[in-house]
Amino acid sequence: MSDLLDRLRGRGWRMTAQRRVVAEVLDGEHIHLTADEVLARATARLPEISRATVYNTLGELVSLGEVVEVATDARAKRYDPNAHRPHQHLLCSTCGTIRDVHPTDDPLSALPTHERFGFTVLAAEVTYRGLCPECAAGA
Amino acid sequence: MSDLLDRLRGRGWRMTAQRRVVAEVLDGEHIHLTADEVLARATARLPEISRATVYNTLGELVSLGEVVEVATDARAKRYDPNAHRPHQHLLCSTCGTIRDVHPTDDPLSALPTHERFGFTVLAAEVTYRGLCPECAAGA
DNA sequence: TTTATTGCAAAAGATTTGCAACAGT
DNA sequence: ACTGTTGCAAATCTTTTGCAATAAA
Numbered sequence: 098m099s100d101l102l103d104r105l106r107g108r109g110w111r112m113t114a115q116r117r118v119v120a121e122v123l124d125g126e127h128i129h130l131t132a133d134e135v136l137a138r139a140t141a142r143l144p145e146i147s148r149a150t151v152y153n154t155l156g157e158l159v160s161l162g163e164v165v166e167v168a169t170d171a172r173a174k175r176y177d178p179n180a181h182r183p184h185q186h187l188l189c190s191t192c193g194t195i196r197d198v199h200p201t202d203d204p205l206s207a208l209p210t211h212e213r214f215g216f217t218v219l220a221a222e223v224t225y226r227g228l229c230p231e232c233a234a235g236a
Numbered sequence: 237m238s239d240l241l242d243r244l245r246g247r248g249w250r251m252t253a254q255r256r257v258v259a260e261v262l263d264g265e266h267i268h269l270t271a272d273e274v275l276a277r278a279t280a281r282l283p284e285i286s287r288a289t290v291y292n293t294l295g296e297l298v299s300l301g302e303v304v305e306v307a308t309d310a311r312a313k314r315y316d317p318n319a320h321r322p323h324q325h326l327l328c329s330t331c332g333t334i335r336d337v338h339p340t341d342d343p344l345s346a347l348p349t350h351e352r353f354g355f356t357v358l359a360a361e362v363t364y365r366g367l368c369p370e371c372a373a374g375a
Numbered sequence: 376t377t378t379a380t381t382g383c384a385a386a387a388g389a390t391t392t393g394c395a396a397c398a399g400t
Numbered sequence: 401a402c403t404g405t406t407g408c409a410a411a412t413c414t415t416t417t418g419c420a421a422t423a424a425a
Binding site for chain 1: 355
């Protein structure tokens with residue numbers, strides 16, 4: 098069930114235990130982990146993995162376009178393994194939970210040419226902010 | 237010409253030289269500065285201002301809803317003084333320039349109820365990514 | 376064997392904090 | 401005067417880097 102690993106092997110990515118574990122951690126749960134959370138989960142499987150390697154590997158997956166960096170208001174970036182399927186994010190302002198969503202309209206089409214200031218616009222990224230059911234209930 | 241300062245005074249915000257200078261710096265240019273850039277500009281006007289005070293003040297303006305924090309991929313957050321007028325951002329992937337834009341459709345309406353996962357969705361924030369004319373030209 | 380990857384530890388960058396001195400109201 | 405704000409310096413958190421040891425191909 099590891100699409101990501103297969104794709105990486107197919108691209109001739111040099112495989113090591115550390116890289117495999119990082120890829121597995123990301124691919125396993127479709128949530129958006131911070132580097133620190135990836136390290137924690139990776140360490141559970143491979144105790145000798147180092148923080149620097151986690152950062153190296155995440156950076157590489159981002160360069161390869163297999164993982165997307167998500168900047169939120171919190172200090173740490175989150176890593177989204179769902180780079181192959183276009184989607185947007187729904188973010189809870191209170192607890193920071195992120196869910197993937199798929200809006201009906203293409204946001205790119207909502208930005209008229211005369212508003213593009215000569216930019217070559219490549220992508221649009223939407224973050225919906227609000228309260229998840231638990232936080233809204235005052236959990 | 238300082239809307240922001242007037243609004244703050246109107247809200248009974250305790251005014252100090254430091255706070256005034258930070259508000260003036262933000263209000264003056266409608267670009268999106270980092271805390272460090274705000275400090276530099278503030279220092280030019282008031283040499284004895286400290287970094288901590290700039291952070292304190294920015295944090296307060298954010299709490300008051302007068303300034304919006306913008307998280308980009310870069311490490312440092314940027315501060316957007318244009319909180320009163322709804323708008324979205326156009327970001328250059330290469331040099332980090334940000335411009336305010338006003339798309340034609342309300343992005344909120346593009347997220348159907350069945351995709352909201354029970355969230356109370358309060359706002360939608362769109363970042364258009366691309367290359368500004370200079371970076372596209374290979375400047 | 377060859378070359379890229381790893382781990383360590385230190386460095387760097389951004390932001391926060393504790394606390395005594397200080398300045399608005 | 402009272403209370404909130406400031407400056408300083410140290411602390412914290414996240415991420416990056418240099419380099420020798422190591423492991424994949």
